[in-house]
Amino acid sequence: MSAGCAVVIGASGGIGGAFADALDEEGTHAKVWRFGRSLAGDAHLDLTDEASIAAAAARVASGPPLSLVFVATGILGEGERGPEKALRDLDPDWLARVFAINTIGPALVAKHFLPLLPRTGTPVFAALSARVGSISDNRLGGWHGYRASKAALNMLIRNFAIDAARRNDRSIVVALHPGTVDTRLSEPFRGTVAPGKLFDPERAALQLLDVIEGLKPVDSGKCFAWDGVEIPA
Template sequence: MAGAAVVIGASGGIGAAFAEALVDEGAFDIVHGFSRSASGDRHLDLTDESSVAAAATLVANGPAPTLVFIATGLLHEGDHAPEKALGDLEPAWLARQFAINTIGPALVAKHFLPLTPKTGRTVFAALTARVGSIADNRLGGWYGYRASKAALNMMIRTLAIEERRRNSSSIVVGLHPGTVDTALSRPFQGNVTPGNLFAPDRAAVQLLDVIDGLRAPDSGKVFAWDGAEVPA
């Protein structure tokens, strides 16, 4: 895929490995990396639309992006952990999870999708999670994370429908990376079965393989690291 690639969350475990893999692959004219912890024009805060817009303006000055990958997500923060029961719900923490997991990626789509070409294959992908599947929810708990990722999945579906009208070859998908050895999953890795905890560089390659195999009819769906479709 020629043109530019954009990685949002490029300082995180998966995002950094993904950006590095894209550079090593050499298939793009330029790889842009943005993150909240970056300084200068590489800073992007999902909760600040002006910073998302500024990043998009920078990208717009070069080759059109044909791949946009959002590698962000919030599962725990400070004293806040995934809710185990109804009594754990806190409005501010719920709103924070939706701001990062749902609204932020939607704002990235708002500012970056219009920069992608109107013809030819393009990919807009956001990290989601299997626990965001309504059909697959058999354990309950994790209210905010589940709900915000389910909402992200709906955003992806809706974006795919609109984007298809602009470019029939566009692909908008959610990607479930599995359990990756990052700060997000670290408090919960004790429950992972042997062989199912992936190093970030392996996860990045697996996700790239999934992206490479996507076709236009896949747009609007969610896929796991192994290419299997995750139910809505």
């Protein structure tokens, strides 16, 4: 990943901002592009607005070659609304909102940014997923929309890996689980986190960057945790 530029989608969030900072400090990319919903001007990108995603991709296409895209977005709760604990909590509007951010948004980012990856080298497209998106590892149930949206994202990552390999068989497309990170997303659930397992955004970003830097083309289409261990589908 030493050549070209990097793109961070969700750079206004805790993990995304820390990841972009880590890339800047590393200094191995020609440029680090930051996009996010809370950023102004040309850096503004709303996952629910495809036009803003396309505009961001057009900006990146005019710059140095692209070597890394990191999608650091996600939603678990919003306002008073949290993840469902029972069937009676299912709500179609909330399900649509969760899928719009966790699944459809990253898919649209892939639609516009994957074609920008070079046909040579080992470019990486990575999106934040979650361990609870693993179907085979689901023992507790609940959190219906979040689990399902992340499972769907993991399937799309597999699809996108296959598509990307047709252009460049050394490209890498993966989903990443950051662990429990001290951000607004995890705030209501920190009391259940084991000691030493709540990561600050800076540590989480460095751990994810280490995982990305250790990836090989054979890893494309898979989901990996913050410690580099593959998460089953």
